Amino acid sequence: xxxxxxxxxxxxxxxxxxxxxxxxxxxxxxxxxxxxxxxxxxxxxxxxxxxxxxxxxxxxxxxxxxxxxxxxxxxxxxxxxxxxxxxxxxxxxxxxxxxxxxxxxxxxxxxxxxxxxxxxxxxxxxxxxxxxxxxxxxxxxxxxxxxxxxxxxxxxxxxxxxxxxxxxxxxxxxxxxxxxxxxxxxxxxxxxxxxxxxxxxxxxxxxxxxxxxxxxxxxxxxxxxxxxxxxxxxxxxxxxxxxxxxxxxxxxxxxxxxxxxxxxxxxxxxxxxxxxxxxxxxxxxxxxxxxxxxxxxxxxxxxxxxxxxxxxxxxx
Amino acid sequence: xxxxxxxxxxxxxxxxxxxxxxxxxxxxxxxxxxxxxxxxxxxxxxxxxxxxxxxxxxxxxxxxxxxxxxxxxxxxxxxxxxxxxxxxxxxxxxxxxxxxxxxxxxxxxxxxxxxxxxxxxxxxxxxxxxxxxxxxxxxxxxxxxxxxxxxxxxxxxxxxxxxxxxxxxxxxxxxxxxxxxxxxxxxxxxxxxxxxxxxxxxxxxxxxxxxxxxxxxxxxxxxxxxxxxxxxxxxxxxxxxxxxxxxxxxxxxxxxxxxxxxxxxxxxxxxxxxxxxxxxxxxxxxxxxxxxxxxxxxxxxxxxxxxxxxxxxxxxxxxxxxxxxxxxxxxxxxxxxxxxxxxxxxxxxxxxxx
Numbered sequence: 001x002x003x004x005x006x007x008x009x010x011x012x013x014x015x016x017x018x019x020x021x022x023x024x025x026x027x028x029x030x031x032x033x034x035x036x037x038x039x040x041x042x043x044x045x046x047x048x049x050x051x052x053x054x055x056x057x058x059x060x061x062x063x064x065x066x067x068x069x070x071x072x073x074x075x076x077x078x079x080x081x082x083x084x085x086x087x088x089x090x091x092x093x094x095x096x097x098x099x100x101x102x103x104x105x106x107x108x109x110x111x112x113x114x115x116x117x118x119x120x121x122x123x124x125x126x127x128x129x130x131x132x133x134x135x136x137x138x139x140x141x142x143x144x145x146x147x148x149x150x151x152x153x154x155x156x157x158x159x160x161x162x163x164x165x166x167x168x169x170x171x172x173x174x175x176x177x178x179x180x181x182x183x184x185x186x187x188x189x190x191x192x193x194x195x196x197x198x199x200x201x202x203x204x205x206x207x208x209x210x211x212x213x214x215x216x217x218x219x220x221x222x223x224x225x226x227x228x229x230x231x232x233x234x235x236x237x238x239x240x241x242x243x244x245x246x247x248x249x250x251x252x253x254x255x256x257x258x259x260x261x262x263x264x265x266x267x268x269x270x271x272x273x274x275x276x277x278x279x280x281x282x283x284x285x286x287x288x289x290x291x292x293x294x295x296x297x298x299x300x301x302x303x304x305x306x307x308x309x310x311x312x313x314x315x316x
Numbered sequence: 317x318x319x320x321x322x323x324x325x326x327x328x329x330x331x332x333x334x335x336x337x338x339x340x341x342x343x344x345x346x347x348x349x350x351x352x353x354x355x356x357x358x359x360x361x362x363x364x365x366x367x368x369x370x371x372x373x374x375x376x377x378x379x380x381x382x383x384x385x386x387x388x389x390x391x392x393x394x395x396x397x398x399x400x401x402x403x404x405x406x407x408x409x410x411x412x413x414x415x416x417x418x419x420x421x422x423x424x425x426x427x428x429x430x431x432x433x434x435x436x437x438x439x440x441x442x443x444x445x446x447x448x449x450x451x452x453x454x455x456x457x458x459x460x461x462x463x464x465x466x467x468x469x470x471x472x473x474x475x476x477x478x479x480x481x482x483x484x485x486x487x488x489x490x491x492x493x494x495x496x497x498x499x500x501x502x503x504x505x506x507x508x509x510x511x512x513x514x515x516x517x518x519x520x521x522x523x524x525x526x527x528x529x530x531x532x533x534x535x536x537x538x539x540x541x542x543x544x545x546x547x548x549x550x551x552x553x554x555x556x557x558x559x560x561x562x563x564x565x566x567x568x569x570x571x572x573x574x575x576x577x578x579x580x581x582x583x584x585x586x587x588x589x590x591x592x593x594x595x596x597x598x599x600x601x602x603x604x605x606x607x608x609x610x611x612x613x614x615x616x617x618x619x620x621x622x623x624x625x626x627x628x629x630x631x632x633x634x635x636x637x638x639x640x641x642x643x644x645x646x647x648x649x650x651x652x653x654x655x656x657x658x659x660x661x662x663x664x665x666x667x668x669x670x
Contacts (some may be wrong), residue, residue, distance in 0.1 A: 032547070032551075032553045046354060085351070092351060096351075150385055153381075166393075167377050167384070168350075168354045169353040195580055237638045262383075262384055266350060266351060266378075270352065290513045
């Protein structure tokens with residue numbers, strides 16, 4: 001197992017390096033100049049002035065030099081400064097990572113707490129009104145856009161209760177109540193969106209497992225239905241559920257952009273989008289690199305969890 | 317020079333720039349900044365006017381989603397709001413006397429930059445045809461939510477704009493009065509523009525409504541155009557490189573001053589001369605007015621530049637927006653003036669009535 005993990009981690013290095021090269025190239029070949037966007041609508045600048053700004057930002061070096069300079073900075077944990085704010089990128093990323101992680105973890109917990117029981121009950125009661133209700137709930141979660149649910153949540157809570165979640169972000173340790181009031185909405189809405197495919201997957205996986213011989217054997221032995229379901233059925237049905245949940249992590253990042261915008265959360269998702277629009281190259285490069293590392297790590301954890309759930313799977 | 321920043325020498329020497337440790341001369345000082353969330357300013361106790369300011373603290377909430385900002389204001393979580401024009405009515409109806417809604421004239425205007433460096437807009441008749449076809453009233457209704465000024469030149473219209481070309485002179489220019497599709501079509505025909513001609517419309521993604529308006533105007537003329545909406549950086553690059561036929565754009569010159577406005581979008585050397593319009597007389601007058609101290613003499617030159625640009629359809633000025641402001645009734649002594657939202661942020665002598 002240890003050898004397998006080491007091999008996977010070594011294989012991750014070219015993956016992450018490739019990602020850095022791709023994102024560096026994409027950012028540089030994209031039309032648009034960061035200097036123009038920094039100057040904006042309201043300042044008149046000559047080409048010479050723009051060139052001077054470009055030089056100040058380190059953008060006048062040849063591209064390979066820029067890439068290697070940036071990469072060597074990353075390797076030595078010097079992630080550089082934002083082209084826009086001139087502040088160290090890591091400070092902003094660290095600050096913004098916290099609410100995004102809170103939303104992502106909260107949404108994941110909400111989705112699993114809702115989806116797995118709902119999907120399992122739906123499978124056990126196949127064809128019943130409960131089954132139809134769960135399937136309707138899941139399809140609605142897939143069909144209704146997050147932004148609509150979020151906007152309606154704000155509008156209706158204001159109309160009927162004269163209340164909306166706080167608009168100023170406070171971190172959990174400074175003001176846990178305000179923090180949770182602000183983040184609970186995004187967690188629930190994203191959790192619901194994530195629960196929809198997971199519930200459907202749970203239902204189909206449990207249905208498939210319940211038809212297996214070992215389930216019939218367990219029942220024939222006289223085990224209680226709950227034992228059959230939880231000890232023999234659900235554990236074996238978890239493999240596809242874990243796979244789909246892991247792949248949804250990307251959805252949590254992209255989906256959080258909209259939630260962060262509507263619920264005024266200064267998170268990482270919106271930071272990525274704003275940085276792309278502003279052509280803040282080092283910020284985008286770093287965030288994408290972090291995401292690539294995150295994906296690699298989550299995929300590794302997912303693969304390792306297979307062996308834990310199914311003893312027949314062995315890594316060598 | 318449009319902005320002059322006054323800062324502390326020791327900060328510049330220490331940081332190499334002024335942005336990280338702002339030093340100002342105002343009545344409030346920066347207390348806290350949470351990127352993407354809030355900017356907090358505290359009362360500066362040593363302000364030179366000893367009784368001012370009245371407020372102890374101002375918190376700016378950075379809210380990107382306009383609906384969220386509106387709901388926060390309606391829920392009375394905010395005292396003031398820079399609203400969308402169409403939100404004013406909703407605020408009034410839901411808050412009644414608890415809110416004060418007002419609009420002020422602004423220097424924000426919509427231009428249709430027409431690429432005169434290549435066909436078909438290198439032909440003045442085609443530029444004129446588009447100006448005649450484009451309904452300023454429809455534009456104001458669609459893009460400004462029924463607000464705004466329909467007629468204006470390069471310099472902001474009076475009485476707020478002090479350098480404006482008189483409205484009757486603007487209206488006398490064909491294409492700045494009533495729109496006439498038949499006349500516009502005749503001009504296109506004379507210029508040899510066939511029905512169904514494809515035109516490349518490029519704009520910023522935040523100007524989608526304006527781009528849609530242009531597309532519809534072209535359709536009425538029998539021309540085709542599919543807007544390509546780009547993010548800011550890409551749109552600037554497209555504008556500067558001339559990769560478009562029509563570039564609908566909102567320009568907001570920071571000052572109602574000929575150097576600021578015409579230096580940005582008027583003369584051939586302007587940083588956003590995206591129509592690639594080149595007129596020796598305009599250039600001569602632009603440089604001359606910049607060195608002229610007599611106001612009336614300068615105004616005449618500026619008016620001539622404005623008229624020349626409009627008569628040649630260097631770009632088509634579609635109209636001027638207004639700014640809608642709202643504040644809770646308990647906010648006292650807040651007044652707004654011409655310009656743009658950036659300039660209406662003095663809180664020195666306002667107070668809250670409990």
